[in-house]
Amino acid sequence: xxxxxxxxxxxxxxxxxxxxxxxxxxxxxxxxxxxxxxxxxxxxxxxxxxxxxxxxxxxxxxxxxxxxxxxxxxxxxxxxxxxxxxxxxxxxxxxxxxxxxxxxxxxxxxxxxxxxxxxxxxxxxxxxxxxxxxxxxxxxxxxxxxxxxxxxxxxxxxxxxxxxxxxxxxxxxxxxxxxxxxxxxxxxxxxxxxxxxxxxxxxxxxxxxxxxxxxxxxxxxxxxxxxxxxxxxxxxxxxxxxxxxxxxxxxxxxxxxxxxxxxxxxxxxxxxxxxxxxxxxxxxxxxxxxxxxxxxxxxxxxxxxxxxxxxxxxxxxxxxxxxxxxxxxxxxxxxxxxxxxxxxxxxxxxxxxxxxxxxxxxxxxxxxxxxxxxxxxxxxxxxxxxxxxxxxxxxxxxxxxxxxxxxxxxxxxxxxxxxxxxxxxxxxxxxxxxxxxxxxxxxxxxxxxxxxxxxxxxxxxxxxxxxxxxxxxxxxxxxxxxxxxxxxxxxxxxxxxxxxxxx
Amino acid sequence: xxxxxxxxxxxxxxxxxxxxxxxxxxxxxxxxxxxxxxxxxxxxxxxxxxxxxxxxxxxxxxxxxxxxxxxxxxxxxxxxxxxxxxxxxxxxxxxxxxxxxxxxxxxxxxxxxxxxxxxxxxxxxxxxxxxxxxxxxxxxxxxxxxxxxxxxxxxxxxxxxxxxxxxxxxxxxxxxxxxxxxxxxxxxxxxxxxxxxxxxxxxxxxxxxxxxxxxxxxxxxxxxxxxxxxxxxxxxxxxxxxxxxxxxxxxxxxxxxxxxxxxxxxxxxxxxxxxxxxxxxxxxxxxxxxxxxxxxxxxxxxxxxxxxxxxxxxxxxxx
Numbered sequence: 001x002x003x004x005x006x007x008x009x010x011x012x013x014x015x016x017x018x019x020x021x022x023x024x025x026x027x028x029x030x031x032x033x034x035x036x037x038x039x040x041x042x043x044x045x046x047x048x049x050x051x052x053x054x055x056x057x058x059x060x061x062x063x064x065x066x067x068x069x070x071x072x073x074x075x076x077x078x079x080x081x082x083x084x085x086x087x088x089x090x091x092x093x094x095x096x097x098x099x100x101x102x103x104x105x106x107x108x109x110x111x112x113x114x115x116x117x118x119x120x121x122x123x124x125x126x127x128x129x130x131x132x133x134x135x136x137x138x139x140x141x142x143x144x145x146x147x148x149x150x151x152x153x154x155x156x157x158x159x160x161x162x163x164x165x166x167x168x169x170x171x172x173x174x175x176x177x178x179x180x181x182x183x184x185x186x187x188x189x190x191x192x193x194x195x196x197x198x199x200x201x202x203x204x205x206x207x208x209x210x211x212x213x214x215x216x217x218x219x220x221x222x223x224x225x226x227x228x229x230x231x232x233x234x235x236x237x238x239x240x241x242x243x244x245x246x247x248x249x250x251x252x253x254x255x256x257x258x259x260x261x262x263x264x265x266x267x268x269x270x271x272x273x274x275x276x277x278x279x280x281x282x283x284x285x286x287x288x289x290x291x292x293x294x295x296x297x298x299x300x301x302x303x304x305x306x307x308x309x310x311x312x313x314x315x316x317x318x319x320x321x322x323x324x325x326x327x328x329x330x331x332x333x334x335x336x337x338x339x340x341x342x343x344x345x346x347x348x349x350x351x352x353x354x355x356x357x358x359x360x361x362x363x364x365x366x367x368x369x370x371x372x373x374x375x376x377x378x379x380x381x382x383x384x385x386x387x388x389x390x391x392x393x394x395x396x397x398x399x400x401x402x403x404x405x406x407x408x409x410x411x412x413x414x415x416x417x418x419x420x421x422x423x424x425x426x427x428x429x430x431x432x433x434x435x436x437x438x439x440x441x442x443x444x445x446x447x448x449x450x451x452x453x454x455x456x457x458x459x460x461x462x463x464x465x466x467x468x469x470x471x472x473x474x475x476x477x478x479x480x481x482x483x484x485x486x487x488x489x490x491x492x493x494x495x496x497x498x499x500x501x502x503x
Numbered sequence: 504x505x506x507x508x509x510x511x512x513x514x515x516x517x518x519x520x521x522x523x524x525x526x527x528x529x530x531x532x533x534x535x536x537x538x539x540x541x542x543x544x545x546x547x548x549x550x551x552x553x554x555x556x557x558x559x560x561x562x563x564x565x566x567x568x569x570x571x572x573x574x575x576x577x578x579x580x581x582x583x584x585x586x587x588x589x590x591x592x593x594x595x596x597x598x599x600x601x602x603x604x605x606x607x608x609x610x611x612x613x614x615x616x617x618x619x620x621x622x623x624x625x626x627x628x629x630x631x632x633x634x635x636x637x638x639x640x641x642x643x644x645x646x647x648x649x650x651x652x653x654x655x656x657x658x659x660x661x662x663x664x665x666x667x668x669x670x671x672x673x674x675x676x677x678x679x680x681x682x683x684x685x686x687x688x689x690x691x692x693x694x695x696x697x698x699x700x701x702x703x704x705x706x707x708x709x710x711x712x713x714x715x716x717x718x719x720x721x722x723x724x725x726x727x728x729x730x731x732x733x734x735x736x737x738x739x740x741x742x743x744x745x746x747x748x749x750x751x752x753x754x755x756x757x758x759x760x761x762x763x764x765x766x767x768x769x770x771x772x773x774x775x776x777x778x779x780x781x782x783x784x785x786x787x788x789x790x791x792x793x794x795x796x797x798x799x800x801x802x803x804x805x806x807x808x809x810x811x812x813x814x815x816x817x818x819x820x821x822x
Contacts, residue, residue, distance in 0.1 A: 301708075303707070303708065321710075322707055322708055322709070322710050323710035323711070323712055324710075325710070326709070326710035327710075332708060334705075334708055336704075339702075339704060339705075340702070340704040340705050340708055341705055341708070342702065342705055343697075343698050343701035343702040343705045343706065343768070344701065344702065345701045345702075345768045345769065346697060346698060346701045346702075346768065350694060350697070350698065351705075354694070354698055354705075354706065354709040354711065355709035355710050355711075357691045357694055357695075358691070361691070365689050365690065366688075366689050366690050366691050366693070366694060367689070368688060368689070408709070
């Protein structure tokens with residue numbers, strides 16, 4: 001019965017240490033078919049992609065490609081079997097030409113000598129089949145993002161791919177380019193390629209895909225023909241779960257406004273954001289990856305510059321650098337723990353006090369002893385599991401690292417806390433502790449802004465939520481008026497005009 | 504427990520390497536190698552590289568590089584000789600030379616932080632600029648200068664000075680080393696140097712004044728190159744615009760052999776001094792055995808690569 005499918009997955013399970021990333025995924029795609037893979041952040045899409053591309057080997061389950069067992073042990077094997085991935089963040093070496101990129105890693109050669117003539121011809125044909133002509137000698141860095149995508153796709157078809165996987169290909173290109181991409185995909189489909197299309201944007205899924213499959217919490221929870229369902233039903237499948245008592249919630253008393261934004265615009269993705277955040281309030285910003293939610297928080301904290309609009313923190317107006325923001329009583333936890341949040345090769349204690357080393361000084365000299373004592377206090381207060389506060393922070397688990405990142409703000413005693421994905425990639429126990437801390441802070445009159453792509457935690461912890469969609473922030477609404485469904489609808493709408501009519 | 508012991512072993516690695524190299528030469532080199540006199544010579548010969556490498560330790564821990572120190576040393580010797588010839592007192596000449604080093608370092612720092620270019624490029628440029636300045640100031644000749652107490656800083660001790668144990672220049676190296684070690688451990692600046700080298704983005708997020716810290720780092724590197732230039736002048740007794748070419752590589756090697764990581768965030772003063780000593784011991788041993796210069800260079804080169812490979816293995820073990 002599987003004969004009609006080109007690629008078929010049965011009951012795939014993947015465990016990393018103690019956590020289950022995939023818990024029984026069934027999936028199949030036929031020749032000449034576009035299947036959309038839908039799910040929230042953390043639903044298991046990226047793990048599934050890693051399984052298909054050979055980067056992760058499943059613990060259980062069976063895969064077959066054209067009726068032969070398919071078990072790639074590394075990305076090369078998967079690629080040689082005809083699986084091609086196109087990642088959300090394009091990864092082309094920018095200083096190579098289009099032609100060099102198309103064959104990178106799969107060069108055609110005669111013995112030791114590259115066969116540039118033959119590669120040129122094959123690349124030319126591949127691009128022509130896609131109905132585009134970019135000069136093969138152009139350097140990739142001179143191409144627009146959508147043309148770079150085209151090169152990636154040409155790269156896939158030139159080496160004879162059977163299954164093409166596109167991960168969020170439209171999140172960083174314009175509407176016009178989306179249409180170009182879609183006509184390209186239809187072309188490939190007509191030639192008999194199988195395409196797996198991952199996207200958050202349901203309108204786009206409805207436009208291009210034949211079938212859809214929904215993942216939630218590492219499982220396949222449903223799917224079907226696009227024509228047979230409604231958008232509401234798909235959203236219900238995506239979010240369908242209950243709020244638990246993971247989220248403590250006290251009654252918060254609101255004070256005067258601490259953070260005020262008026263039509264704030266950034267240099268890149270952030271188009272417009274206006275709101276007031278009061279003392280004692282927890283506000284959430286929900287948005288999909290690439291919607292500009294992180295850019296907003298970075299602009300507030302001075303990590304990115306501001307193009308126009310007004311910003312006021314306490315009594316201070318206008319742009320300020322991160323060090324000035326700390327002095328004004330604001331602190332930030334970055335979503336990128338390893339890259340930006342923490343100095344991974346330094347100790348727990350150093351990371352904890354880095355924004356406020358003055359607190360560990362005695363008569364002008366920095367005291368390592370006092371630093372360790374301070375860190376010990378916080379480590380026991382937040383029950384961080386570690387050998388000693390002298391230990392390198394990189395050796396801790398994600399949850400414990402995150403507790404230290406948050407403790408930095410607590411130690412600094414800031415009034416305004418900007419938290420970007422504060423619970424990404426950490427265990428449930430640590431999550432709960434962080435939610436408790438957030439609730440506590442609000443009770444003590446601090447203002448908390450949380451950016452997250454995990455809806456349940458925002459609904460569980462926030463007083464108000466605003467939605468970021470393609471750089472524009474909707475007006476915040478009280479949580480009591482919102483449901484997962486309505487927030488998700490706003491976030492996946494193709495343009496903001498729809499928000500008012502849909503919500 | 505086990506891990507702490509391992510960490511200590513790692514810290515003692517450069518010391519073990521120094522002892523090992525010394526013992527090997529003690530066996531294969533003539534007996535004069537282990538004489539007290541030779542030991543003193545080794546220490547004296549380490550001083551110039553040693554002092555400059557203290558500044559470089561800060562630079563490398565902070566994730567940067569300073570290629571201009573050799574040229575600064577030459578420029579400083581020229582400045583000192585020029586000031587002496589112009590009739591300045593030795594103390595003014597010495598201070599003037601060291602000050603020139605500081606200015607060079609601050610220029611490096613200012614260019615790196617203002618232009619936001621990588622330190623490699625900036626200091627590669629100033630390597631040539633400072634060398635050119637030295638040559639121009641000296642009209643491409645050596646400048647002879649009258650003898651003064653400066654020339655005794657690094658000279659072998661006279662019998663009546665034996666209470667000093669080692670010459671003043673070596674004491675200066677020791678004191679500066681202790682100073683930098685204390686600065687790294689007990690000042691906010693020291694903490695920032697490590698944090699910037701470990702993760703500049705995270706430091707920025709924490710409000711660390713990255714530009715000022717970097718400016719200071721390169722300023723100190725220049726200042727210490729100035730002290731090294733003073734020592735170089737002491738040994739030469741002339742201002743020589745062509746001296747110390749390639750010194751920067753010895754200095755960087757000392758830091759790297761001593762456990763400094765070119766990726767930043769790691770390194771120690773003790774390690775750097777040991778690294779500098781290891782190189783001098785190899786040189787001294789080879790000279791005593793009558794081996795040519797090229798053998799010394801090959802041996803030193805191998806030591807550098809082996810030191811970094813060991814360092815890499817150590818890192819893998821930890822992660």
